[in-house]
Amino acid sequence: MAKKRVLILGGGFGGVYTAKALEKLRTDRDEFDIAIINKDNYFVYQPMLAEIISGHVGVFDTVSPLRSLLRKTDVIVRDVESIDLANKRVITSPGFKPVRSEYSYDYLVLALGNVTDFRGLTGLTQHALRFKYLSDALTLRNHVIRTLEEAAVESNPKLKEALLTFVVAGGGWSGVECVAEMNDFVRKVARKYRNVDPKQVRMVLLQSDTRILREMDESLALAAQDVMTKNGIEIRLQTRLAAATGDEAVLNTGERIPSKTLVSTVPGSPNPVIEALDLPKGTGRGGKSNHRVKVNLELQVESSDHIWAIGDCAEIPEPGDTTGKAFCPPTAQHAVREGELTAHNIVAAIRGGRPKQFAFKGLGQMGVFGHHSAVAQLSLGGAKINIKGYLAWLMWRGVYLMKLPGWDRQVRTLTAWFTASFLPTDTVQLTMLPQAGIVQEHYEPGQYVFDQGDLGDRLFIIIKGRAEVIKTANRVSKKLAELGEGQYFGEMALLREGMSTRMAAVRAVDQLDVLSVPRQDITALVDYIPALRDSFHDLIKKRDEENLGLPSIPMSAEILDANPEETIYLPRR
């Protein structure tokens, strides 16, 4: 009999605990191989992700290398690109060498979780920070420190206000823990900044519902709201984020909150790889597919004898439910047990044993919302116990430390908690990211893309919407032109070395989306493709000449005089 291969996709709670259980159940090395594919070489302990923002734990303390957790499993660090169900193989992204890799399987576990999805949310892709992966937590921490550094040297009071305003959208546990840790951190370290008054710090949580933490009992949620409000967090209920720009959070009420830090914890969508699979899916709002793989209580896809799906990418019936409408919640405690049961059922399939049915009903929920503050709602043998405050917080730490996989991580985390209790809070800002290349930006009506006098080394191309060019001289502002789709501005960036100042301001007329291109990128292209250079320069020249004759645009001699360094090019009609 050929050796079987079990392939697990995804290294979250579901995938890792499936592999761990399989390693234990395998008595003979030749019985089957275990392999796991994950985009990172580590497992992130989600419950402690928020603590990285505040530095209560170090960046690497609570994440574990997969190879350390799973010593008998082949760990493949790649993105899953697609699954070929017919030929039982998985296609992954390339590594250093641009060649696609394939991995075949006999038994497949889908545990790909879900992904942050900002589609359909105006400006969020471009301007909102995410809070899901390890890199998100570190990015957010570095960003928050940067805003404090900038606030410390900023003389413009409006910009300083935006720098010291932090907005988090989403009142579930993810948003609550994120805003609470950020609040603790910012208020604590703001004192170190000589020109920053901690009272100027504004921390806002947006929640579309009438209260936060819908998944908890009302009394606990209200207690959490109380504590958070006392800690200085502004909770805005029945309020949603309508759009994001680089300078502000736009609410559904029309209100705009000037802020340089906007985090969105909107619920994720299933992984696109799962979406593309031709397997039975669950039903979401409006009768449409929710793109979760439908499985039975054995956690197996009904139509197949070798595919299981668990965790956030699966729709698992709630044990004991008779309505067919209740499903297991996407929590870590469920995913762990789903993984263990799946491992049992896979081994049963290999050995010809009897599969088990999922029967776990949840132990309750808990979470933190600030240092020394937590709530817990426990279900123990039918009894329901609610705990809040310091005791709940101690329990939270105890339980999650115990559940943290890897004894070395437990030591590290405990050490970090201990040292953090008496060492000053760290504010090192790690700057690793190079300057952004070609990016999209979103602006709301009336917002400035740039101001007269600003430095400029980027070219902007309008993708959608309109912008107006405004020149101010002798305290009189004048609209010089209105630009639309396909037009560009700020192109002096292409013509000169280094940075020059903008000779006019450009402001969004309606909702405006632009492509923002750094000088070095466009000059590299134009310099090295001779034909492109010629045609581009021809184009600029031609437009320039055309514009002079266009009656509809006030491109008078005065404007050309006023704008010797930067002319605004207008469309060919």
Added chain:
Amino acid sequence: MAKKRVLILGGGFGGVYTAKALEKLRTDRDEFDIAIINKDNYFVYQPMLAEIISGHVGVFDTVSPLRSLLRKTDVIVRDVESIDLANKRVITSPGFKPVRSEYSYDYLVLALGNVTDFRGLTGLTQHALRFKYLSDALTLRNHVIRTLEEAAVESNPKLKEALLTFVVAGGGWSGVECVAEMNDFVRKVARKYRNVDPKQVRMVLLQSDTRILREMDESLALAAQDVMTKNGIEIRLQTRLAAATGDEAVLNTGERIPSKTLVSTVPGSPNPVIEALDLPKGTGRGGKSNHRVKVNLELQVESSDHIWAIGDCAEIPEPGDTTGKAFCPPTAQHAVREGELTAHNIVAAIRGGRPKQFAFKGLGQMGVFGHHSAVAQLSLGGAKINIKGYLAWLMWRGVYLMKLPGWDRQVRTLTAWFTASFLPTDTVQLTMLPQAGIVQEHYEPGQYVFDQGDLGDRLFIIIKGRAEVIKTANRVSKKLAELGEGQYFGEMALLREGMSTRMAAVRAVDQLDVLSVPRQDITALVDYIPALRDSFHDLIKKRDEENLGLPSIPMSAEILDANPEETIYLPRR
């Protein structure tokens, strides 16, 4: 009398110790203001930078936030762009808002150190890793872990060899510490990787001289060489790096070492801001300026009564030297004392006191070259003591821990050392960097830019050199075309969604430099600038037609048949 302002440029040893000493010497808050400008908000403790590679200390353990070290100093986190000596002001880079900032001064301290400079070194800018800043150490660590992850899943033995070969250029302390820590780390964790044999790991140190560590006594340097060789490091003496590509280190002997990890620790050049200053400079090789600011023993620029220069960007006479040709070495122990003396002399200038002269002659040198191995060469009251081995290593740790500024950092570092001594070595690979945008790449003769069958989503434009297009069918390879400056290839990236496979290989004929453009960048430009789109498509079409008629290029029907997906466009002559 107006309050004076002392402005310090640079937050390394020189700058930080000047500010610290000034804080101590200032008895009255109204006497003078102290401000420091640094590109990062932290001070990097260089002697322990290499330990970050191996994880003996955590990323943040040995770096200190400037605000914690300097509580009475204004910390300004910006890049210094230029210095206006005539108007006594410093111009810095913009923050969130693109506006240039200016800071005026009465007294100026230049402590900007030097910068990594790969100019004139073929391919290094594009393909060599640096080892100078905190981000370099973290980048290197993540890169090394990535090569191990890739080696674990790579089936091509040649690529696996390159993935497991690590090359460091430069046999000074920086290169020695870097290669030694990397060696310790890789050999230790390689065992965790199921398909990696630690014996396959190759670690190479390149040194142009006849021995490593020129700054140390020969006996100590040879002892270090011995230990390093025993630890598995290949030391290549009298060998220099001639060029770097993405796949190999090219030596001056013509030998090419296939490697995916190449670190260069070439000596830095002075900061360009210092280079641009009209101040007396030191004399380097060939009678040219070495771009270091010439100062007297009071560490002051001779021609001015309010500018001091210290550390790596200054040329300071060796105390007691009468030849005029000996200068203080660029070590931390010197920079610290230069900073303290500068602070004294600035206060003397403010109060009308008498300046002191620099008289420090150095205490000796020490460094590590592997866990538990170090050498120390001490000068104590005229006596010279050489120590090596475990004792030197203990001494190194003791001295550098004691000298580490900030008691909290000392606690953190000690804790890290302690826990690292019994916890398994961490291999979490932090992936924060997004896909590279438009970049340059260098290829050596015969090297493949891509192979037939590779995946492709980038367009390449030739900046310099020639490339040949090779198509293999039925085991017969045929040269289809030769491309030169200004020509591009791989442009199918522009025409299709997602990634397709390359229908032919492209190989460098001579030294080849290309601009490599990701599909999303060029399509964004072409999509959103309508005129560019038109002209670009016209261009592609026109070239296509022209090429068919070009007799010098074998663009026969066969080729067009063989290359249905990717045609190679040739120049307009």
